[in-house]
Amino acid sequence: MKLVLAVNFFLYYTKVSICLRVVGVSVPSLKQRGESVTLTCDYDLEGGKLYSVKWYRDNEEFYRYMPRLTPPQHAHRLDGVRVDLEKSSARRVHLREVTLKSRGLYRCEVSEEAPSFHSAQSETFMEIYFFPRESPRIVGHERPYEILEPLDVNCSSAKAFPAPDLQWHIDGQKVTDQSLLIAYGAKPAPQGLLVSTLGLRAPAMPHMKLRCVAIIGPHKRERIVTIEISSANRHKTSTFVTAVLLTIISLIYQKIL
Numbered sequence: 001m002k003l004v005l006a007v008n009f010f011l012y013y014t015k016v017s018i019c020l021r022v023v024g025v026s027v028p029s030l031k032q033r034g035e036s037v038t039l040t041c042d043y044d045l046e047g048g049k050l051y052s053v054k055w056y057r058d059n060e061e062f063y064r065y066m067p068r069l070t071p072p073q074h075a076h077r078l079d080g081v082r083v084d085l086e087k088s089s090a091r092r093v094h095l096r097e098v099t100l101k102s103r104g105l106y107r108c109e110v111s112e113e114a115p116s117f118h119s120a121q122s123e124t125f126m127e128i129y130f131f132p133r134e135s136p137r138i139v140g141h142e143r144p145y146e147i148l149e150p151l152d153v154n155c156s157s158a159k160a161f162p163a164p165d166l167q168w169h170i171d172g173q174k175v176t177d178q179s180l181l182i183a184y185g186a187k188p189a190p191q192g193l194l195v196s197t198l199g200l201r202a203p204a205m206p207h208m209k210l211r212c213v214a215i216i217g218p219h220k221r222e223r224i225v226t227i228e229i230s231s232a233n234r235h236k237t238s239t240f241v242t243a244v245l246l247t248i249i250s251l252i253y254q255k256i257l
């Protein structure tokens, strides 16, 4: 039972000073929950001497490395940020078991010793994904429909984070007409996860293949159901249509006469 969590870092900006350069902050792009993440602070002292490297998440410090101190490392635990000191150094910080609470803006700040006192920093947003473990669920397709009766069908994603985007496809065609869709938005689920629901109100047809796709980042899950309109319902519909036609014809006939 592996819960899939993906970690994605986007490079925001790099501030450059004259001598010291922080080239960037990086991490691998795909992770599973329970796994760890190594954040790398890539800097170039260009001859200067390192005074400190500090790491922040959303402006809160959680790790510092100062070569003059013994020991040189110091970690401060934040919610969702657990540093493994043995695997951390002056250039990287190793986080154990990332969770949804680990998401945030990560910054590394590098300072040089006297006399220059230069400092530079770089930051990156870490998004944590929780991919849904199951296919989306479709409800409302089992009940009988008559031809052209608006469907009353919902598609709900499995628990995920962030809220998955949902799409409806009818017979291979993506539904883009917003008047046929009802966006119920995302509802909270346990563990900070979310469930998205999208309704479909397209007119019923004799054989319809309905496909619902839940999408988060690079991850997709789908479910397919079919709507069959039984001959009894078709018969009822055709009787109704025939009755309407007969009424119109008789009205026209009366007018003519």
Ligand SMILES: *[C@@H]1O[C@H](CO)[C@@H](O)[C@H](O)[C@H]1NC(C)=O
Pocket: 139, 140, 152, 153, 154, 184, 197, 199
């Ligand atoms: C669709 O979802 C909405 C919102 O949760 C609910 O009010 C409605 O009854 C659902 N319809 C069906 C057919 O389940």
